[in-house]
């Protein structure tokens with residue numbers, strides 16, 4: 459495993475050349491998640507198709523992420539890992555799989571991988587809801603938690619935005635006085 463600074467070679471590669479970045483045309487579902495620790499956000503788009511056995515699989519996936527190096531790398535890698543997976547298998551997905559695929563993340567950056575997994579859960583939730591399918595209890599609980607966290611992030615971001623605006627006005631006022 460090669461290491462470049464704090465990150466592995468794989469993390470840097472995914473960050474510099476992310477796979478499946480951007481929106482999919484006419485996605486079947488979208489998952490939006492926010493990281494409660496830092497406020498970074500991610501959207502995950504999926505296309506779902508039935509395979510020959512009639513199981514619904516993730517045919518295509520892409521992402522848009524506002525976040526750090528680890529957030530971009532984990533977003534990129536999750537879109538690779540979920541393609542071809544049956545929806546019920548994708549629901550068993552865990553952040554450890556992403557971290558393993560990237561040959562590791564610095565311990566303080568492991569929380570960044572939660573963003574990608576949450577966006578995946580939300581995309582599957584969105585798909586089940588749109589298709590009026592029964593939502594598994596585990597997914598429903600995860601959705602409630604993510605919803606609560608998104609609300610909290612919005613609140614925090616609002617306060618931060620207000621502070622930034624006040625600081626900006628102060629700087630401009632001081633400059634015009636000179």
Ligand code: FES
Pocket residue numbers: 493496497498525526527528529569570573
């Ligand atoms: S610091 Fe926010 S996801 Fe990495």
